[in-house]
Amino acid sequence: MSAELIHRLHFAFTVTFHYLFPQLTMGLGLLIVVLKTMALRTGSEEWDRASRFWGRIFAINFVFGVVTGIPMEFEFGTNWARFSRLSGGVIGQPLAMEGVFSFFLESAFLGLFLYGEKRISRTMHWFSAVMVWLGSWISGFFIIVTDAWMQHPVSYNRLPDGHFEVLSFWQLLLNPWGLLQYAHNMTGAVVTGSFVMAAVGAFYLLEGRRMEYGRIFLKVGVVAGVIASIVIIFPTGDLHGRYMARYQPAAIAAMEGLFHTEIGAPIVLMGQPNEETGQIDNPLVVNDVLSFLIYGTTKAAIKGLDQFPHDQRPTALPLLYYAYHIMAGLGTWFVLLMIVAAFLLWRGQLYTARWALWALLLSFPLPYIANTAGWMTAELGRQPWLIYGLMRTSEGFSSTVSASNGLFTLLGFMGLYALLALLFTVLVYREINNGPEAEAIKETGAREKGARA
């Protein structure tokens, strides 16, 4: 195996595992603010307990997000030294800003939110929930800005020695690619958060215990879920796709499995791209739709892969194609499911419609898959470039770190993360099984002890 492949797998594996946690915390952060707000407005202990319960789930995810996130920042230097050396002046900025503007905020207020409820006022506790949510979304913003510059480099100057320097700080932060991707990605996080919340609600109702909490979770999860599932396709996904078609046409062609340029290009719903014959095997297509989606007219021409020299086409074509189709297919399912669930909720039938509860329960892993597939689409579509059009992936990895050393640490991470995954599953399941009222018991116990002391 080549060193380049190992370093790519190294980053891909660690970042994929890492992003399982932030996508939930970013989505849940918002939903916890909703729960806390309701608690503050109604003064009801149930909403308060519901938000504490999700605070505990949040905390577990946050810890896993933090510990798997630290390696990400290191890996720019350890595995991608040549890239970092040339681009540090640009993308080092948003990465450092993430630490300075987001992590301090997030860690400070999360400590307060989790440990400080008895030490601060109710409003202050609500405020700390808002700050935790804000911190996680600011963090996401700086990461997207970093990635957006690699996808769509703007506002840079290349110095004679090859280093990149940023020209306008604000243009770097307000990169249109980044803003579109941010809207799309954060909506994706809310999809994950709301599906998880709704699934736990469905679980409680199907089990026939903790009905009051199950109903709260379903209500919040389905309302947020239906909004997010629609917004992730239209307008955010739609706009992002069109922008991509303008600046990364080769990626669009590969994602859609469009081997040849066509006027009135069809959309491929299913089928397997065959690189040898340049065709889709077992195709299920709808004519003209792709042209319409991208240009608003069925007669528009879409460039196929044949328009691009071999060394400028995405390198992992079938994987990119599948990743995109999995994302889009699941996205369609999310809208269907959530619209039906929202309709039932509105009619007051959701809590007893067991088939819908089952569907919600079983669907909770799907947003994780869709978010991961979405990121694979973005990053595989960027290939063979590390910085689109400017620096190839083959020019960026650490030349001093051999394939063997890279494999050694990749295997190490795989083992460690397998352990983490196991631990995580046990802990979250335990939290869900104990339920929102578990901590009430603990609390009364603690209070009695405190009174005695």
Place this chain on the structure above:
Amino acid sequence: MMGFIWFWLVAVMIVVYVVLDGFDLGVGALHLFLVRNETERKAALASIGPVWDGNEVWLLAGGGTLYFAFPLMYASAFSGFYLPLMIVLWLLVLRGVSLELRNHIDVGVWRALLDGVFGLASALLAIFFGAALANVMRGVPLQADGYFFLPLWTNWQPGAHPGILDWYTVIGGLVALVALTLHGALWLTIKTGGELEQRARKIAAPLFLVLVGLTVVSLVATIAVRPASLDNYFNHPVTFIVPVGVVASLVGIWFWNRKAQALKAFLASCFYLFFMLAGACWGVYPVLLPATTGAANDITLTRALSGPHTLAVGLVWWSFGMALAVCYVVFVYSRFKGKADEQAGGH
């Protein structure tokens, strides 16, 4: 000028990281031997529970700042120290997870395991950080292109082609381990009460004596391994205030710990860490990473510095962001001041 500013800004972030995360690493390394029962252990861990994560942020923010201010240094050092850094990452993962999750588990055996992992990872991290600093002091076999790769060990001798670990860097690791364990013990004297507080105060005394010995050994060893580290001091004799500061803070630790003035003793320990690190930085300045392969290969400040516009813009948001960060830190520590409440185990 920009180089000077950013060098010291990064240095300050590293110092703050060591001072803050230092005490929770120290508590981690120490708690295995110090606590007698679950209540005491909870109290010890509760003293770092709300803050360890924020403390670790200084490492990330410092790393990020190094990345954009000195990209060459970041790229070269991180890829050259590849293996030990990966081990550090694994330890950070294990440590964070085991500390945070012990509260979620009420099975004694698993708790004991997590506590053991937490203690061991904390101790090893302290050693690795000390050894890392010693590696920078000693220098690394930089090539002309600014890159190098260090094996974990070679013949345990600092020379032209050393490993990460040699007798000199091992001393660095031990200094860090003892200094941070003492730092953690002093933190516990502030944050806990009763027998645990007494025991922490008692164990600080032998730790202190070992630290004094190791400090002297490490200073002598540094001068022996890299005589040039004294140049800055002789060129600017006023900076001999730094070693004087080291001695003064050691005296402070001893004096105030004996008087049971916990906060003052802890602050003295903060100053000790500050002077040791500042002294090390001043010993290499204006080099960031010395080469064992000849001074021509040194990564110097000017060679590694980012473009002027990047640094000018960076200074604006950095100052703003750090001012905010300091507010958060002060706010959080003020909310959690006083003895740690062992009932407030969180979650």
